[in-house]
Amino acid sequence: MTASAPASAQRSGVIAPYGGSLVDLMVPQEEREAVKATTTKSLECSDRNACDVELLVVGGFSPLRGFMHQEDYDAVVSGHRLVAGQLFGLPIVMDTDREDVVVGDTVLLTYKGQNLAVLQVEAKWEPNKVVEAKGCYGTTSIEHPAVRMITMERKRFYLGGSLNGLELPQRVFPCKTPAEVRAGLPDGEDVVAFQCRNPIHRAHYELFTRALHAQNVSENAVVLVHPTCGPTQQDDIPGAVRFQTYERLAAEVNNDRIRWAYLPYAMHMAGPREALQHMIIRRNYGCTHFIIGRDMAGCKSSLTGDDFYGPYDAQNFAKECAPELTMETVPSLNLVYTEEEGYVTAEHAEARGLHVKKLSGTQFRKMLRGGEEIPEWFAFKSVVEVLRAA
Template identity: 65%
Template sequence: MAVISSKQVQLRLAANRPAPRVPVAGIVARPVVRAAGPAAAAPSRAARPARQATVAAVASAAPAQALARTEQGLQVPHGPNAKLVNLMAPATEHAALKAACNKRLELSDRNACDVELLCVGAFSPLTGFLCKDEYESVVQNMRLRDGTLLGLPIVLDTNENIIPGDKVLLTYQGEDLAVMDVTSRYTPNKPVECLKCYGTSSLEHPAVQMVAMERGKFYVGGPIKGLALPKRVFPCASPADVRSTLPANSDVLAFQCRNPIHKAHYELFIRALDAPNVRNPGAVCLVHPTCGPTQDDDIPGIVRFHTYEVLKEETKNPRLRWAYLPYSMHMAGPREAIQHMIIRKNYGCTHFIIGRDMAGCKSTVSGQDFYGAYDAQEMANKHAAELNMQTVPSLNIAYTEERGYVTADVAKAENLKVLNLSGTKFRQMLRGGEDIPEWFAFKSVVNVLREQIMSEA
């Protein structure tokens, strides 16, 4: 295991310390925006040493720091103006907006998620899909042209004859969602986009497959105005809705996941509330799973939603807030970690819980990891101060016969007997109707998953 000295910790903390803050009308102690600069692309897979000690030491040593807040005592939204975008047009304007359209475009599931997140302000400060110049800037530098950090480009793809000057009615499953004023049409360099954003242009990466095989030949950019949100089988609260439930002048942690939550996961975000850089009392955790399209072998969004709902009812923990995010996963590792932090910042979060191999994925051919286990953590730590956020590394939790859940280092130091249950074995036990150990999973969650298996059979 790598060793980091106390002097190295101090140097790294100094490098990640927030920039000086200046007062701005309506905002308390807003940080000075850093100048635009090149952002590291997703690292290659070659020769990545284990960096758990370095990452964990830096994060755990960081003290709780004052973050910029709005006059209401909440996290400031992302962007130079620190304003939460709302692109939904008043109902009185809908008829005129639709009448002005000369083209219509049916959205994919992924595009519909992006339209919804644009309209409600989750992608603030964006007001539409990226034009060519902005797209190329984000691909190359992980920043908009004005220097604003953005993890991944938000684009609308098409094979249709849509050109600048067109007003396009964006539809999804028979519903009119938005109107777009097209200002840009371009042919993206998809290999470069994939190499910069995902660290590879190989079709073995699921997002590269998506870009190459699902997306259309052209991208179109321009501002949009929302007409309606997609009708979903699970409710997706907007950033404004979530912010209205958050306590003022308190730390708000974000827990991102895309799978059912078992007891080890629960222990992770509950313990994160007591991290050294989280101010207590009053801190809460927003459990904010993505319920949009993910990988093909993931559990369907509606099933995941039901597991979260029964768990929320079973635990009834007042320190938790629950909401669902209609976000389409890219499995982009380090860059996606930044994207998730920006989104959760707009939902009001001040801290982001980041685990080992965050948003990582494996080759569909060799099974090799595309990213190092701590690449995402390092990227998040590098940009946390600029985002007016702090990171909380998720602990390595183990269940022991003697003491229940403890951190892995405690289990090793005290020579405790650790119990393990792999995901494959868990699924086999579910299908076989075997009893699932209560230390591993919540009964309510197991019941939902069993119902899914029975329905599939």
């Protein structure tokens, strides 16, 4: 890693949101009934739709002020940019099979008994999902989870238009808004984002706490541990269980240089495009740096086991985009646990001939099911307790 001046050296306060201002689409409480009364039709959101609505309303997708029109959708699919030129990783659209929903309609978006938002339908089109798959995910194979999602879960038509927020989804895990997260960040200091979608084990903790000492990070920086708690891959641990592991761990470690929050985001496993999307979101939450691991948001063929992306594709793409986002990347250290020195980099262990201890995810799950003792070098006791109970 090359040394550079910390971003905080040129900044006072918390980094500005992407586009310059934090979008807030929530209607004042006293006006919500009147706004709701303007609707003539309603659409029920999927879990993924609800995540997108929430992030649009609270500004997590700033500078977007609603679901993308076709022009922005096409531009993002073909070149990861909005028509206005800003970087954007993946399209944000509302989908429906309803032929009776047309441009000009004012639609109430509902979710599990809640009234989330009002959508002014300003665009409707039938997307070419083959082009979308190839542009966003680099493949048209339905072995890719996001290709399977857009072809088999997303509906026939896409809708674009402005949003007025009525209420945020009620979730097991309380998701702070970007404004709320920003309010708890130190002025003028770097904020390092750690993204994950699984329970945090010892190696993860070592990774994000050591990132605070990277050469391009300010001395008094903090790390924002910001797990995605929306839909992920089918075999991932459910969000409600992951939430419990994070809460227990946060109480156990009690480190004042760590901030904890949850992100209502639905994973696409899109490799490089996903890395860009996560960086934009984290800048809106006040982060200046983003830890990016080997094969971030990668996925494998369910038939051959081959990776859809190269191990450093996401890292390289994120590093290329970072200057335009006025952010910096912090490469993920390849940490291993050794008998002699605890956690060190794999390179250090190899150079010194240290004895590396390994425990695969498959072995870990087998030991959990069998009631075997999990070594503390691998997992926190608090996390193991939650996983066993689940």
